[in-house]
Amino acid sequence: MTFPRRLLFAIAVLAVAATSLFMPAAHAQAPAGQAAAASDLAPALAKIAADSFSDTEAALVALSASPNPQAGVIVAALSEGRLLFDPATKAVYVRPKAGGALTDAATGTAVASEPAGLKPVRRNNRVRRAAEAAAGALSLLSPDPARRLEAAGAVFKSRDVTVLQTLNTAINRETVPQVRDALMQAQAAILMTTPGVGEPERLAAVNLIVARGDQEALALLANLPADAPASLKAAAAAGVAKINRSLAIWNVAQNVWYGLSLGSVLLLAAIGLAITFGVMGVINMAHGEMVMLGAYTTYVVQEFIRTSYPGLFGWSLAITLPLAFLFTGVVGIIIERTVIRFLYGRPLETLLATWGISLMLQQAVRTVFGPTNKEVGAPSWMSGAFQVGQLSITYNRLWIIVFSLLVFFALLVVLKRTSLGLYVRAVTQNRRMAAAMGIRTGRIDALTFGLGSGIAGIAGVALSQIDNVSPNLGQGYIIDSFMVVVFGGVGNLWGTLVGALTLGVANKLLEPFAGAVLGKIALLVFIILFIQKRPRGLFALKGRAVES
Amino acid sequence: MSGNPSSLGILDRRGAIFIVLVLAAGVLVPVGNLLVPAGSPFHISDYLVPLLGKYLCYALLAVALDLVWGYCGVLSLGHGAFFALGGYAMGMYLMRQIGPRGVYGNPVLPDFMVFLNYKELPWFWLGFDWFPFAALMVLVAPAILAFAFGWFAFRSRVTGVYLSIITQAMTFALMLAFFRNDMGFGGNNGLTDFKDIVGFPIASGSTRGVLFFLSALALVGGYLLCRALVTSKYGKVLVAVRDAESRTRFLGYRVANYKLLAWVVSAMLAGVAGALYVPQVGIINPGEFAPANSIEMVIWVAVGGRGTLVGAALGALIVNAGKTWFTGALPEAWLFALGALFVVVTLFMPRGVIGLWGDFTARLRKPARGGVPAGKPAE
Numbered sequence: 073m074t075f076p077r078r079l080l081f082a083i084a085v086l087a088v089a090a091t092s093l094f095m096p097a098a099h100a101q102a103p104a105g106q107a108a109a110a111s112d113l114a115p116a117l118a119k120i121a122a123d124s125f126s127d128t129e130a131a132l133v134a135l136s137a138s139p140n141p142q143a144g145v146i147v148a149a150l151s152e153g154r155l156l157f158d159p160a161t162k163a164v165y166v167r168p169k170a171g172g173a174l175t176d177a178a179t180g181t182a183v184a185s186e187p188a189g190l191k192p193v194r195r196n197n198r199v200r201r202a203a204e205a206a207a208g209a210l211s212l213l214s215p216d217p218a219r220r221l222e223a224a225g226a227v228f229k230s231r232d233v234t235v236l237q238t239l240n241t242a243i244n245r246e247t248v249p250q251v252r253d254a255l256m257q258a259q260a261a262i263l264m265t266t267p268g269v270g271e272p273e274r275l276a277a278v279n280l281i282v283a284r285g286d287q288e289a290l291a292l293l294a295n296l297p298a299d300a301p302a303s304l305k306a307a308a309a310a311g312v313a314k315i316n317r318s319l320a321i322w323n324v325a326q327n328v329w330y331g332l333s334l335g336s337v338l339l340l341a342a343i344g345l346a347i348t349f350g351v352m353g354v355i356n357m358a359h360g361e362m363v364m365l366g367a368y369t370t371y372v373v374q375e376f377i378r379t380s381y382p383g384l385f386g387w388s389l390a391i392t393l394p395l396a397f398l399f400t401g402v403v404g405i406i407i408e409r410t411v412i413r414f415l416y417g418r419p420l421e422t423l424l425a426t427w428g429i430s431l432m433l434q435q436a437v438r439t440v441f442g443p444t445n446k447e448v449g450a451p452s453w454m455s456g457a458f459q460v461g462q463l464s465i466t467y468n469r470l471w472i473i474v475f476s477l478l479v480f481f482a483l484l485v486v487l488k489r490t491s492l493g494l495y496v497r498a499v500t501q502n503r504r505m506a507a508a509m510g511i512r513t514g515r516i517d518a519l520t521f522g523l524g525s526g527i528a529g530i531a532g533v534a535l536s537q538i539d540n541v542s543p544n545l546g547q548g549y550i551i552d553s554f555m556v557v558v559f560g561g562v563g564n565l566w567g568t569l570v571g572a573l574t575l576g577v578a579n580k581l582l583e584p585f586a587g588a589v590l591g592k593i594a595l596l597v598f599i600i601l602f603i604q605k606r607p608r609g610l611f612a613l614k615g616r617a618v619e620s
Numbered sequence: 621m622s623g624n625p626s627s628l629g630i631l632d633r634r635g636a637i638f639i640v641l642v643l644a645a646g647v648l649v650p651v652g653n654l655l656v657p658a659g660s661p662f663h664i665s666d667y668l669v670p671l672l673g674k675y676l677c678y679a680l681l682a683v684a685l686d687l688v689w690g691y692c693g694v695l696s697l698g699h700g701a702f703f704a705l706g707g708y709a710m711g712m713y714l715m716r717q718i719g720p721r722g723v724y725g726n727p728v729l730p731d732f733m734v735f736l737n738y739k740e741l742p743w744f745w746l747g748f749d750w751f752p753f754a755a756l757m758v759l760v761a762p763a764i765l766a767f768a769f770g771w772f773a774f775r776s777r778v779t780g781v782y783l784s785i786i787t788q789a790m791t792f793a794l795m796l797a798f799f800r801n802d803m804g805f806g807g808n809n810g811l812t813d814f815k816d817i818v819g820f821p822i823a824s825g826s827t828r829g830v831l832f833f834l835s836a837l838a839l840v841g842g843y844l845l846c847r848a849l850v851t852s853k854y855g856k857v858l859v860a861v862r863d864a865e866s867r868t869r870f871l872g873y874r875v876a877n878y879k880l881l882a883w884v885v886s887a888m889l890a891g892v893a894g895a896l897y898v899p900q901v902g903i904i905n906p907g908e909f910a911p912a913n914s915i916e917m918v919i920w921v922a923v924g925g926r927g928t929l930v931g932a933a934l935g936a937l938i939v940n941a942g943k944t945w946f947t948g949a950l951p952e953a954w955l956f957a958l959g960a961l962f963v964v965v966t967l968f969m970p971r972g973v974i975g976l977w978g979d980f981t982a983r984l985r986k987p988a989r990g991g992v993p994a995g996k997p998a999e
Contacts, residue, residue: 411963431959432956432960435959592793592796599786600769
């Protein structure tokens with residue numbers, strides 16, 4: 073019943089589109105071509121003003137192919153009941169959505185005084201449907217490439233046969249290759265599922281869809297209509313197999329990426345511990361709380377920026393980094409000077425005392441900031457994502473990987489190339505000899521602990537971007553961090569790097585088979601067994617001591 | 621540190637007083653609850669009996685932990701796992717006792733299994749409707765875990781902090797596992813809604829009284845067992861392992877075996893504590909496996925005085941009574957207090973309350989030769 077009408081509509085769209093092809097520059101030079109464009113809308117507006125449903129519908133068909141930006145405004149206004157006309161002068165006006173003065177429908181300019189006796193353009197269901205279709209078609213022809221891309225995606229999903237003609241017009245006019253591909257894919261999606269289309273065309277369409285090669289293409293190929301010709305089905309089946317193969321590879325790549333991302337998080341969390349535990353041998357159970365304090369520093373700095381200097385928000389993380397390093401570093405030095413100093417050589421007692429400190433820090437933060445999650449915003453350069461093939465890469469994850477490596481190498485440089493690093497290594501290797509050489513070992517202990525804590529703090533700044541900032545933030549990382557340090561080898565920064573990335577990637581590669589929780593359990597069991605085999609980790613420091 | 625040498629065999633004076641006190645409490649508390657009328661100042665409320673019973677279970681757990689930490693030098697941050705395994709074994713028995721009285725009325729499957737569309741009982745639930753089997757499992761399940769873990773860990777000479785960290789990883793992994801619904805242990809809700817135990821309604825006053833008495837008995841039994849171990853020749857070697865592991869090994873002792881025995885016995889005691897804990901508290905869930913819980917247990921031992929057994933039990937009582945009071949009166953302050961306790965005890969009281977008490981009485985005794993100190997402590 074509606075099909076012939078739709079066909080008519082499609083033909084009309086084609087006709088209008090064809091005419092519109094001859095004035096391609098109309099939207100490119102809007103101000104100059106305003107008058108011409110307005111006159112282009114005139115017949116449609118005249119029909120709208122005729123106050124009949126069928127005329128309005130015909131006008132919508134004409135509008136749907138119009139390159140004039142004002143056409144979209146008119147269609148939207150009509151479907152929302154904001155389109156008015158003057159029965160006397162037959163002029164058509166748009167009432168802006170936000171209120172304010174009426175605008176002239178043809179030109180979009182505001183009308184100085186509102187004429188009396190305006191009537192809204194009447195709508196029935198058919199007009200509404202036509203308006204909807206026109207809106208869709210208009211976005212396919214929209215001057216904005218992003219909108220065209222979006223519309224192409226929508227058509228790919230809906231596979232609405234009636235937009236086929238508009239789609240053809242859009243493809244012929246398209247200049248942006250990426251959008252053109254999307255439009256062609258949308259066209260192919262319609263063609264391959266439409267029974268009336270010739271077989272060679274449908275086969276070509278299937279090939280085009282196979283070339284797209286993503287999950288949506290797969291769904292489309294798998295759901296070919298039952299009455300499709302055999303050759304088409306065979307091509308689709310071959311395509312499904314091909315896509316599945318390539319998707320499997322992409323899937324592994326995606327998991328490796330997730331794994332690297334998780335590994336970088338682990339690295340960030342563990343790297344401070346690699347100093348306090350790995351280099352100094354202090355079991356710092358409050359390490360996670362240092363990370364948490366760093367995250368809260370981010371929150372406080374961002375709140376301050378938001379209320380006082382909103383313009384600096386894009387810089388908030390960069391501003392926070394040194395502050396978080398200093399703050400947590402100072403907290404770490406205080407802890408070292410007041411508690412840990414008295415417990416050197418008694419690692420188990422250190423473990424208990426630092427656990428007590430972690431409880432107090434957690435409760436302190438809970439008392440000051442409340443137990444709920446705090447909102448930490450992301451600067452614009454940290455949000456969003458981009459595609460590499462079928463790989464979706466988010467900017468925040470990418471930056472965290474880069475950042476963790478930067479921190480790692482900076483730390484490496486500090487330990488290997490600065491005098492502080494030299495002293496730290498000297499005290500680690502032989503405390504009494506270092507003292508005899510004039511190194512103030514107590515001061516180095518405090519500074520080293522402060523360094524490790526400060527690095528935990530800047531890890532917290534990064535982790536605030538991907539985790540909930542709550543008083544329990546640190547608890548989630550402490551066991552993982554210890555696993556990384558112990559697995560990689562105590563006292564070896566490279567071991568920490570390799571350990572973190574290995575565990576991260578292994579975790580994510582296990583997940584598809586074992587599930588998130590079982591994968592994690594498997595890793596924990598693996599590490600427990602691994603420590604039995606190599607109690608000093610992957611990269612053990614070689615020494616002559618029987619036990620340390 | 622292993623208590624005063626004594627000619628009384630395994631019992632020194634401190635131990636004797638401890639046993640008398642615990643047994644007296646085991647009898648007097650239920651009596652005070654059931655026989656003394658509600659108005660009397662000696663009446664013990666229904667709320668207090670399971671609470672004190674819980675403390676007794678914790679005390680047994682602390683004694684078990686003290687055996688490995690105080691005498692063997694193995695700081696376990698995963699004893700909560702053994703405790704919870706014992707608790708789950710008991711919980712499974714109690715679940716099966718519910719029978720058709722559950723919400724779904726299934727005579728075989730516990731409610732959560734009906735809810736999760738189990739068709740039949742998983743194999744590891746078989747036999748748990750029979751009390752002796754469940755009671756055996758309370759001992760066997762933690763023992764198997766402890767043996768497997770200890771076998772690997774002690775043979776490959778994982779010691780000190782590394783051992784502590786992997787015990788923590790062990791309980792963490794178990795916690796994650798038990799949180800899963802398809803493990804068949806009730807997921808994060810755990811096991812609860814118990815109805816009765818060996819035929820007696822679990823919430824009734826007399827059952828609670830008996831459970832309390834049994835907890836006291838178990839504590840005394842556990843204490844005597846540990847005491848027997850540490851005062852024997854075996855115990856002397858254990859202390860040698862704690863103080864100089866390599867030297868003991870060079871003297872020809874198989875250090876791993878000595879450690880393994882203490883470790884497995886300790887795990888079994890922890891399992892018993894868990895099994896007595898569950899019917900009195902009425903629930904067991906994977907939260908018991910949380911690493912934080914296991915670390916908290918260590919502080920009980922440290923507060924009381926490690927390597928004294930009696931001190932461990934005392935510490936469990938002090939810390940948990942403090943926790944009950946704080947979380948009721950000043951919930952905000954509890955973590956501050958607990959955290960400060962960790963720091964203060966490790967810094968200033970390495971020998972715990974028992975150690976302080978020993979110093980105090982020693983100082984009193986010296987002038988006591990001349991004069992007579994006022995209140996002679998009766999402990």
